[in-house]
Amino acid sequence: MIVLIIIYILLYLIPSLKAINRYKRQLKDMNLKISDFASMESDFSFPDERERSYFARADRELSGKIPGVRSREDFIALLTKISNDIQKLAEKDGILNLVMKPAEGQKSAPGKGFPGRFKNVKSHTITLSFTGKIKNALDFINHLPWSDYYLSEERISASAGDLFPYYIVLLRVYYIDLQDQASGVEKNNRENQESLVIDYESEVLLNRIDPALTEPFPKKELPPGSESNIFARRTAFYKNSNKPK
């Protein structure tokens, strides 16, 4: 009899209790999902035509700014175009001694954070060093990314110079590597997804996009500033034995 009871417990009772617990958990999970869905659906606004046009426009604008590069020649042509444009801009803004060169030790790196559709976006960093009056230099820095291609400024440094302050701007040039895209290499895609964190549970994503947010950042000129040089003269600075550490 005892054996019978043990067999019953082992073969029926324990599995039954486990199954009941599993059902309970399953039911609880499903009820939670249902309540989540219900609350999300009640708050959710499906996109209308206007919102769809916002999606299309932003997509078009960004893809129009990131050029495709198929070969080394294409890449050199892109850098030459950017370099010529920057030279012209520098002349217009009264910049002195502009030197452009690839950032030291920099190779093309994956352009992080772009939406998944923009596959194989890469970037190449170039260094701009220049001098000039503060007003001219600041205008030049402000004008730099206003272009047809996608540039972003990284570090901007200004330091004491001989006559005028000395500036270094790291400029990142973005392009789509069409060669990698054709060969199906998408090794940077994971990094793309990871670098700019989006909270997909955010309530912002439940509502239609506010039209005010679709307006591009307006091109603004700097207001007038102080003409005086706030930077120390490099000569005075380096002659001083009490240099800051």
Place this chain on the structure above:
Amino acid sequence: MNKNKQPEPPKRYPKGLAISAAIIVAILIGSTVYFQNIKGSYEKKIENTRETYISLSKNADAIEETKRLRADFYKQRHYLDFPLEYSFTAADFVRELGLTAAAAIELLEVDIDPVIQGLTFSLKGQIKAGDNIEARSKFREFYQALRQFENMLHIDSSRVNAKPGEKKPAPGEKQVRLYFTIDGELETW
């Protein structure tokens, strides 16, 4: 004939045992029925809930797709606007430094780096003054003015170091140089 031979006692069937066995079997059968009922009722509930879930989740794919499109839109706008916002804010910050800094303040180095929706800066400079108190008071004034910048998120000056000049100052030359480093973060305009 052995008259003393006692009749064999009747075989003692374990009557009690049989009753116990019957009770136990009844309990086992009862508990089996009971647990089967519970399982059955849970299965029924799960089936009903699943139907509700499936009918509700018909829109789930469309909702998730729309959320993805909206997230992509915000990312794209960020990538389109941030370079302009960053360069304008960085240039405007240096311009405002020029307006804020008093004549005695000389900047040695300004480093600005982008962060998401803003920028961080590191400012190194020196203040020439007649004495330590004057130098620190000028630094305090400058630091407080920077704190008032509308888009300043936080600001910190961990290193402020005043040193007397090593040589005897020429007539009219300030005796103390105060070196400072200010770090902070600004929101883009």
